[in-house]
Amino acid sequence: MNQIIVYTVIILTGIGILAAVVIYFVSRKFAVQEDTRVSAVESVLPNTNCGGCGQPGCHAFAMAVVNAGDLSALHCPVGGNAVMKQVADILGITAVEKDPYIAVVRCSGSFEYRKKTNIYDGTGSCKIAAALYSGDTACSYGCLGMGDCVEVCDFEAMYMDEKTGLPVIIEDKCTACNACVKECPKDILELWPKGKKNQRIYVACLNEEKGSTARKECAVACSGCSKCFEACRYDAITMTNSLAAIDPDKCKLCMECVDTCDVHNIITANVTPEKIQQANEQRLKREERERKKREAEKLAAQQNGNETTPQA
Amino acid sequence: MATRLHHKLKTFRIGGVHPEENKLSGQVPIVPLPLPKMVTIPIAQHIGAPAKITVQRGDTVKTGQIIAVHEGFVSSNIHSSVSGKVGIIEQVMDSSGFKHTAISIRVKGDDWEEYIDRSDTLVEEIEADAKEIVSRIMEAGVVGMGGAAFPSHVKLSVPEGKHVDHLLINGVECEPYLTADHRLMIEKPREIIVGIKILMRALGVKKAIIGIENNKRDAIETFEGLLKEESGISVEPLEVQYPQGGEKQLIQALLNREVPSGGLPADAGAIVHNVGTTYAVYQAVQKKKPLIERVVTVTGKSVKQPSNFLVRIGTPVIDLLIAAGGVPEDTGKIVSGGPMMGKAIADLDVPVAKGTSGILLIPKEESMRAEIYNCLHCGKCIEACPMGLEPYRLLLMSKKGNSEKAKEEHILDCIECGSCSFVCPSNRPILDYIRLGKTELRKTKKP
Numbered sequence: 001m002n003q004i005i006v007y008t009v010i011i012l013t014g015i016g017i018l019a020a021v022v023i024y025f026v027s028r029k030f031a032v033q034e035d036t037r038v039s040a041v042e043s044v045l046p047n048t049n050c051g052g053c054g055q056p057g058c059h060a061f062a063m064a065v066v067n068a069g070d071l072s073a074l075h076c077p078v079g080g081n082a083v084m085k086q087v088a089d090i091l092g093i094t095a096v097e098k099d100p101y102i103a104v105v106r107c108s109g110s111f112e113y114r115k116k117t118n119i120y121d122g123t124g125s126c127k128i129a130a131a132l133y134s135g136d137t138a139c140s141y142g143c144l145g146m147g148d149c150v151e152v153c154d155f156e157a158m159y160m161d162e163k164t165g166l167p168v169i170i171e172d173k174c175t176a177c178n179a180c181v182k183e184c185p186k187d188i189l190e191l192w193p194k195g196k197k198n199q200r201i202y203v204a205c206l207n208e209e210k211g212s213t214a215r216k217e218c219a220v221a222c223s224g225c226s227k228c229f230e231a232c233r234y235d236a237i238t239m240t241n242s243l244a245a246i247d248p249d250k251c252k253l254c255m256e257c258v259d260t261c262d263v264h265n266i267i268t269a270n271v272t273p274e275k276i277q278q279a280n281e282q283r284l285k286r287e288e289r290e291r292k293k294r295e296a297e298k299l300a301a302q303q304n305g306n307e308t309t310p311q312a
Numbered sequence: 313m314a315t316r317l318h319h320k321l322k323t324f325r326i327g328g329v330h331p332e333e334n335k336l337s338g339q340v341p342i343v344p345l346p347l348p349k350m351v352t353i354p355i356a357q358h359i360g361a362p363a364k365i366t367v368q369r370g371d372t373v374k375t376g377q378i379i380a381v382h383e384g385f386v387s388s389n390i391h392s393s394v395s396g397k398v399g400i401i402e403q404v405m406d407s408s409g410f411k412h413t414a415i416s417i418r419v420k421g422d423d424w425e426e427y428i429d430r431s432d433t434l435v436e437e438i439e440a441d442a443k444e445i446v447s448r449i450m451e452a453g454v455v456g457m458g459g460a461a462f463p464s465h466v467k468l469s470v471p472e473g474k475h476v477d478h479l480l481i482n483g484v485e486c487e488p489y490l491t492a493d494h495r496l497m498i499e500k501p502r503e504i505i506v507g508i509k510i511l512m513r514a515l516g517v518k519k520a521i522i523g524i525e526n527n528k529r530d531a532i533e534t535f536e537g538l539l540k541e542e543s544g545i546s547v548e549p550l551e552v553q554y555p556q557g558g559e560k561q562l563i564q565a566l567l568n569r570e571v572p573s574g575g576l577p578a579d580a581g582a583i584v585h586n587v588g589t590t591y592a593v594y595q596a597v598q599k600k601k602p603l604i605e606r607v608v609t610v611t612g613k614s615v616k617q618p619s620n621f622l623v624r625i626g627t628p629v630i631d632l633l634i635a636a637g638g639v640p641e642d643t644g645k646i647v648s649g650g651p652m653m654g655k656a657i658a659d660l661d662v663p664v665a666k667g668t669s670g671i672l673l674i675p676k677e678e679s680m681r682a683e684i685y686n687c688l689h690c691g692k693c694i695e696a697c698p699m700g701l702e703p704y705r706l707l708l709m710s711k712k713g714n715s716e717k718a719k720e721e722h723i724l725d726c727i728e729c730g731s732c733s734f735v736c737p738s739n740r741p742i743l744d745y746i747r748l749g750k751t752e753l754r755k756t757k758k759p
């Protein structure tokens with residue numbers, strides 16, 4: 001009995017030692033030479049594997065960074081400039097600063113403004129509904145409200161507002177990883193520069209129908225009235241297919257357009273009502289000045305015209 | 313008939329289901345629907361490029377006048393189905409569930425183009441040669457009237473290097489409830505036979521087979537009687553099984569040939585045309601009448617008068633519903649097409665298009681989806697799939713966004729017949745996800 005135990009222990013120990021020796025040499029011989037910088041870079045990355053950088057995961061991003069040796073095309077939106085600075089320090093290269101982004105919801109068609117015209121009873125997924133038909137409200141551009149975007153968010157930065165039926169983005173948690181933007185079949189979500197002092201402004205509508213049709217479909221739809229377009233001093237607003245859009249690169253956040261919108265669908269974030277009011281007053285004053293100037297010019301032209309070339 | 317009883321009816325080899333037939337309007341004759349006040353004619357009623365509009369707001373048009381011309385080969389002409397004044401041209405919701413450009417025409421009188429022969433006399437003598445037949449069909453804007461609305465002239469132009477020896481006429485109408493084709497076969501069999509001869513001449517084939525499901529004995533007997541002296545054309549009763557009327561299934565049932573994956577019926581030496589299309593071909597070639605009206609079944613368990621209407625294209629669905637006795641109180645869904653492959657419509661102003669075979673009103677208790685449970689891996693969907701696919705796996709692949717893998721598993725061979733969803737004991741939305749997978753694949757194909 002005891003003998004059996006002794007033999008077993010000796011044999012197994014022998015096998016163990018033998019295997020250890022074999023494994024030691026094998027691992028030496030076939031060791032994978034990985035750049036130590038890769039693991040160093042990886043350790044400072046957020047390691048959420050969200051794919052927001054365009055790489056399949058954080059490890060792949062680390063490898064890409066080390067291989068490229070240049071940060072102009074690679075940026076971790078989740079870590080932001082702070083992490084990219086650390087990465088640059090590890091690799092001994094210069095960091096490229098990029099403006100932080102955030103996802104915005106470009107639809108304001110809540111239950112209140114956009115009445116349901118039919119009942120969707122199919123599978124609860126925006127993607128499937130979008131492949132089937134134009135949606136359960138009259139607006140074929142708006143949010144379908146089944147929360148595919150919330151489901152793909154790895155950072156719990158979104159939730160569906162039950163009162164409005166629209167997704168809401170939690171500013172502190174959104175990392176601009178782009179997952180929701182890719183998921184949305186109606187392209188409602190868009191990455192937007194976070195802006196100076198976290199202030200940003202955008203038109204929350206994508207309806208390209210003519211004004212009258214658009215308003216019938218949704219009470220806060222952009223009708224393409226061009227008031228905001230005319231108010232903008234920086235050419236940051238474009239009108240295409242009866243839809244206004246703000247170019248965030250050109251926008252100076254002067255907020256003068258906000259109050260021109262009939263349906264208050266130019267959405268601002270972190271801007272005090274006072275500032276908007278101020279901006280609006282400024283705009284009105286400016287417009288008044290311009291109007292007077294134009295009238296004076298017209299008058300002058302008329303007088304000039306009367307003197308030189310009388311017209312019928 | 314006695315001889316028929318003891319030999320087994322032909323059918324396709326794998327899969328299939330047998331939903332309740334519910335052919336409520338099978339014995340109701342086709343009635344022309346009174347002219348509507350206004351028609352809305354979509355310019356994309358067919359598969360392929362939308363037609364190019366040739367009229368303007370305010371123009372006066374005659375019935376049968378061309379109002380949009382085909383753009384490219386895979387496209388179709390659109391004709392005015394009424395006479396009157398062209399109204400607004402805008403994006404309108406059609407039976408596809410999406411908004412497409414449509415021409416609205418305010419109806420005034422019924423003033424037809426002079427060259428159209430409106431009489432009921434049967435013109436049997438076929439004067440046109442193959443080339444002219446195809447061009448007349450193209451001119452008349454004939455498309456497949458079984459539902460998919462594929463331009464018919466494209467089907468008649470067999471790609472080079474392919475040999476077609478059979479013309480198959482699809483009189484199966486395997487969708488429950490629908491009876492439009494059935495009634496047409498009973499009321500216009502002679503015209504359909506002339507249509508078949510026209511198609512045979514265009515294709516240069518010697519043999520044609522009309523496939524009819526065995527639940528339409530009257531239609532089968534009508535054709536058997538008429539075709540006694542005809543050589544080359546025969547009728548084949550088929551087992552009542554869904555989707556017998558699928559193109560690939562019909563070829564398998566009638567010729568015992570298989571269309572290769574991703575291939576065309578011409579690869580199996582056959583061309584399939586629906587009986588409705590055949591009748592439209594007869595009218596286009598012999599009567600110079602463009603495709604401006606079609607038979608639409610309006611049916612449903614609670615519908616007062618299940619009917620078969622001869623409807624001008626562009627008539628709003630609501631007109632048909634009123635003519636059939638109104639929308640019953642208990643209606644839960646209104647479906648364009650049959651219960652298996654049809655699509656619920658979200659708006660009653662949706663116009664009847666060339667591919668609208670029926671309007672089905674489903675009572676509330678039958679219309680809503682049941683609660684979804686987990687997959688039992690029972691394999692019923694695999695048994696039911698007429699294309700030999702594994703639907704439950706395709707669902708998972710599509711759901712996970714793995715459409716490449718789904719492509720390897722032949723997701724693109726799916727004919728979207730819905731047999732898998734029909735048999736699933738867990739009420740899983742199998743077809744929804746398969747469609748999603750197919751849509752994703754088509755998206756990624758584009759640059």
